[in-house]
Amino acid sequence: MATNNEIEGFGRVSRTAGTLFRYLLLAATLFGLVFVTILLVYVANDAIQPLTADPGWHLTFFLTLVLPTLAVGVYANRCGIEALRTGVFTIGFVVVALMFSGGAAMIFVDIVEPLTWLAFLVALAVPTAVTMAVVSYDHRISFVTQFVVTVAAFYLSLFGVPGPLGSLAGVSTVVPSLFGFVAGLPFAPPPWLMMAGTFGPPVAYVGSRYVAADRDRRTHVLVGAGVLAVVLAGGALAPFAGVDPVPGVVVAAVGLAPPLVYAAGTAVNRPTERVGLLVPATVVVGSLVGAVAADVAGFAGPQSWVDWTFLTNSHSSTAAEAGFYPAIGGSILLMLTVAVLAFPVGIGAAVYLEEYAPNNRFTRIIDVNISNLAGVPSVVYGLLGLGLFVTYLDQPPGTVLLGGATLGLLILPIVIISAREAIRAVPEETRAASYGMGATKWQTVKNVVLPRSFSGILTGTILALGRAIGETAPLIMIGAPNVKYSLPAGLSEAASAMPLQVYAWSSLYAGDDFYQKAVPAGVVVLVAILLAMNSIAIVLRNKYQSTE
Amino acid sequence: MSGDSLADDLTRRTQNAPPELLSRTFFFVCAALSIATTIGLIVLLTTEAAKFFTFSAQLVGVEGETATLVEFLTGTVWQPTSGQFGVLALVTATLMVMIGSSVIALPLGVGTAIYLSEYASPRVRSILKPGLEILAGIPTVVYGFFAIIYITPMLQPFVPGLGTFNMLSACIVVGIMIIPMVASISEDAMSAVPEELRQAGYGMGATKFEVSTDIVVPSALSGIFSSFILALSRAIGETMAVTIAAGSTAQFLNPFNPATYTERALPMTAAMIKLIGGDVTGGGIAYRSVFAIGITLFVITLAMNVISDYVAQRYREEY
Numbered sequence: 001m002a003t004n005n006e007i008e009g010f011g012r013v014s015r016t017a018g019t020l021f022r023y024l025l026l027a028a029t030l031f032g033l034v035f036v037t038i039l040l041v042y043v044a045n046d047a048i049q050p051l052t053a054d055p056g057w058h059l060t061f062f063l064t065l066v067l068p069t070l071a072v073g074v075y076a077n078r079c080g081i082e083a084l085r086t087g088v089f090t091i092g093f094v095v096v097a098l099m100f101s102g103g104a105a106m107i108f109v110d111i112v113e114p115l116t117w118l119a120f121l122v123a124l125a126v127p128t129a130v131t132m133a134v135v136s137y138d139h140r141i142s143f144v145t146q147f148v149v150t151v152a153a154f155y156l157s158l159f160g161v162p163g164p165l166g167s168l169a170g171v172s173t174v175v176p177s178l179f180g181f182v183a184g185l186p187f188a189p190p191p192w193l194m195m196a197g198t199f200g201p202p203v204a205y206v207g208s209r210y211v212a213a214d215r216d217r218r219t220h221v222l223v224g225a226g227v228l229a230v231v232l233a234g235g236a237l238a239p240f241a242g243v244d245p246v247p248g249v250v251v252a253a254v255g256l257a258p259p260l261v262y263a264a265g266t267a268v269n270r271p272t273e274r275v276g277l278l279v280p281a282t283v284v285v286g287s288l289v290g291a292v293a294a295d296v297a298g299f300a301g302p303q304s305w306v307d308w309t310f311l312t313n314s315h316s317s318t319a320a321e322a323g324f325y326p327a328i329g330g331s332i333l334l335m336l337t338v339a340v341l342a343f344p345v346g347i348g349a350a351v352y353l354e355e356y357a358p359n360n361r362f363t364r365i366i367d368v369n370i371s372n373l374a375g376v377p378s379v380v381y382g383l384l385g386l387g388l389f390v391t392y393l394d395q396p397p398g399t400v401l402l403g404g405a406t407l408g409l410l411i412l413p414i415v416i417i418s419a420r421e422a423i424r425a426v427p428e429e430t431r432a433a434s435y436g437m438g439a440t441k442w443q444t445v446k447n448v449v450l451p452r453s454f455s456g457i458l459t460g461t462i463l464a465l466g467r468a469i470g471e472t473a474p475l476i477m478i479g480a481p482n483v484k485y486s487l488p489a490g491l492s493e494a495a496s497a498m499p500l501q502v503y504a505w506s507s508l509y510a511g512d513d514f515y516q517k518a519v520p521a522g523v524v525v526l527v528a529i530l531l532a533m534n535s536i537a538i539v540l541r542n543k544y545q546s547t548e
Numbered sequence: 549m550s551g552d553s554l555a556d557d558l559t560r561r562t563q564n565a566p567p568e569l570l571s572r573t574f575f576f577v578c579a580a581l582s583i584a585t586t587i588g589l590i591v592l593l594t595t596e597a598a599k600f601f602t603f604s605a606q607l608v609g610v611e612g613e614t615a616t617l618v619e620f621l622t623g624t625v626w627q628p629t630s631g632q633f634g635v636l637a638l639v640t641a642t643l644m645v646m647i648g649s650s651v652i653a654l655p656l657g658v659g660t661a662i663y664l665s666e667y668a669s670p671r672v673r674s675i676l677k678p679g680l681e682i683l684a685g686i687p688t689v690v691y692g693f694f695a696i697i698y699i700t701p702m703l704q705p706f707v708p709g710l711g712t713f714n715m716l717s718a719c720i721v722v723g724i725m726i727i728p729m730v731a732s733i734s735e736d737a738m739s740a741v742p743e744e745l746r747q748a749g750y751g752m753g754a755t756k757f758e759v760s761t762d763i764v765v766p767s768a769l770s771g772i773f774s775s776f777i778l779a780l781s782r783a784i785g786e787t788m789a790v791t792i793a794a795g796s797t798a799q800f801l802n803p804f805n806p807a808t809y810t811e812r813a814l815p816m817t818a819a820m821i822k823l824i825g826g827d828v829t830g831g832g833i834a835y836r837s838v839f840a841i842g843i844t845l846f847v848i849t850l851a852m853n854v855i856s857d858y859v860a861q862r863y864r865e866e867y
Contacts, residue, residue: 032724
């Protein structure tokens with residue numbers, strides 16, 4: 001494209017206008033980014049107040065964290081940009097994993113009892129195993145038999161005999177459900193062992209598959225045992241750090257094990273990038289050493305508003321004591337509900353439109369309809385939730401289920417559109433090859449189309465979920481409470497959410513005190529979580545695009 | 549819609565086998581749900597809004613206070629507490645958000661699109677595009693907070709008479725929020741301009757500047773217009789930023805007079821939030837007026853989406 005000035009003999013062309021134009025365009029591109037970055041720096045400064053720390057504190061961390069990290073980073077860069085990239089990625093991975101482990105731990109501390117969790121898992125695992133055993137016992141079992149066996153196994157396991165169908169007719173329970181049986185056992189292992197038992201094996205299995213993909217059996221077992229040890233250690237050692245064992249196990253399984261597995265995988269399988277692992281190691285060790293040194297020397301850290309109290313307190317009428325805990329928990333529950341409600345339907349609709357739909361009038365109507373739905377303002381979806389669920393279906397306003405359903409309808413068109421793009425990107429040849437092998441349409445969709453478009457669908461759905469968490473207007477419209485002092489105990493209880501809490505602080509409690517303390521702290525937490533989600537989506541997409 | 553004849557031929561015999569039937573039905577139901585959502589939305593908005601207007605309230609059998617359609621559409625005073633429902637006070641505020649934000653977003657968005665599609669190297673583009681997506685990913689409630697806490701105080705020394713709540717800051721944040729939308733759709737349109745056209749331009753001795761402004765932009769014009777309309781529709785529907793930043797005083801202002809942007813106002817979306825978030829009791833006339841605004845908003849944004857689609861289809865250059 002840049003051949004315009006290379007041909008001689010045309011005389012001189014003035015480049016002033018072109019250069020000026022080019023830099024104007026660059027300025028236009030950067031304007032929004034720079035503007036928002038400055039605002040984010042302002043709000044981070046208000047929330048964390050780095051300047052309130054002792055100069056000695058800054059010096060300590062500069063010496064133990066910043067300088068070594070820079071030195072190791074330069075060294076890793078010398079060894080290869082790939083190594084540095086792996087190192088930086090690992091840091092990001094650690095941060096994101098710890099953030100999500102915090103959220104997961106919150107669920108098991110305040111919402112779901114470990115015993116209930118165990119009972120539920122058992123009640124789902126047993127029928128799954130039964131179904132798989134039946135199928136592998138005889139491959140020629142007809143689909144209808146399979147279907148009946150599956151449904152019956154799950155029904156028995158979750159509801160017992162005769163279950164809800166029988167109780168409609170007033171028959172009492174003859175055989176208890178597996179769920180009720182496990183949940184009602186008079187003896188139960190300590191909660192943290194239950195958590196370790198349910199989290200450890202799957203994480204260990206995935207970890208050993210990732211690290212020792214094509215190595216011998218011994219390596220597999222070794223890696224799996226290592227991961228299991230990390231998870232168990234999380235529960236065993238947590239009391240020494242002043243934390244309950246249950247969140248200790250969850251943090252170890254969700255926040256510590258995955259980055260460790262990734263690091264181990266890099267060390268074992270990609271020798272050239274090994275040196276990059278020094279970067280996260282320096283950061284982790286540097287922060288620990290810095291924290292200990294600053295503590296010993298008695299240097300006070302910054303008087304950040306985002307601290308443990310803020311993250312674990314509930315709302316208060318004084319800004320300095322106001323916390324974010326119920327809002328974070330509400331957002332997590334809403335997120336789970338939205339994901340469960342919207343993703344299967346959205347992906348299913350995308351599969352129908354891309355793979356099954358005949359090219360007729362009805363399909364075109366759905367097509368136009370979805371793009372129009374994507375353009376309907378979110379506040380109107382709030383009206384839909386209010387009118388449909390609260391007025392007509394007579395649900396109590398502001399519950400998790402209601403919020404999840406409303407936000408789910410809101411992001412449904414976005415999920416459909418992005419999933420369609422991912423499905424469309426699967427090359428036609430792979431489908432033809434599948435048909436050529438004698439596969440049916442459903443087998444092709446299940447074995448070829450969905451696996452190959454999986455990462456694209458995942459990227460789109462994470463971005464859509466990010467949109468759902470950031471939405472406030474629909475939640476206000478369906479009557480979600482501005483202020484909640486505890487986590488919702490179930491799906492049918494009212495819940496607040498992070499953006500709603502921020503809105504409440506910046507409107508109902510508007511005042512300089514809240515503007516300078518609680519709101520910036522809330523904004524920092526909210527934006528950090530959204531940036532983490534968006535970065536996961538972007539990393540996934542880059543990986544997906546480079547492998548296709 | 550890759551339901552080409554090959555797949556049809558190969559799968560015809562198994563089409564009605566139970567697994568095929570079951571999976572196909574499931575996928576169809578999922579797709580049909582989007583139609584159901586639309587129908588639900590339209591039916592709900594119409595029936596609820598019908599209870600608000602005098603002429604239709606009897607049809608749906610609602611007793612009690614109502615407002616006339618003429619008063620709703622031509623009145624300039626919005627005071628639900630004293631029974632005055634002139635939606636024009638809200639529409640002008642929405643129009644102001646639309647105009648104010650487009651002054652920022654349209655030139656910057658098109659500039660960004662030209663830069664990304666014509667000038668940026670692949671590496672720079674791979675950094676800038678995710679960056680812009682993050683702009684769009686920040687929650688609107690955060691933008692609203694930025695407007696009152698940082699932007700308004702920054703502007704106050706330069707703009708005389710600027711209150712804490714004003715339309716100017718609201719327009720600025722909404723403008724920044726919709727830049728990525730303009731940029732990404734316009735860039736798609738510009739990237740679709742075939743390379744031959746550019747090469748022909750260079751062959752005629754044009755500079756890169758001339759190729760960009762005289763060949764690429766005119767060829768992509770339909771896509772650019774369509775991105776404008778979509779972005780404006782987004783600005784109309786934008787809720788939290790204007791609710792927080794624009795204040796909550798409904799007044800009838802002249803959107804074409806720059807001086808009015810220092811005033812506080814109440815756009816339609818913010819009015820809905822204010823009515824529901826406040827202590828409106830269910831079923832009253834103020835409650836029903838939310839649905840009247842809602843259907844107005846729905847119709848406007850729907851019309852803009854349809855127009856944008858039409859422009860993109862109708863004026864697409866065929867290469």
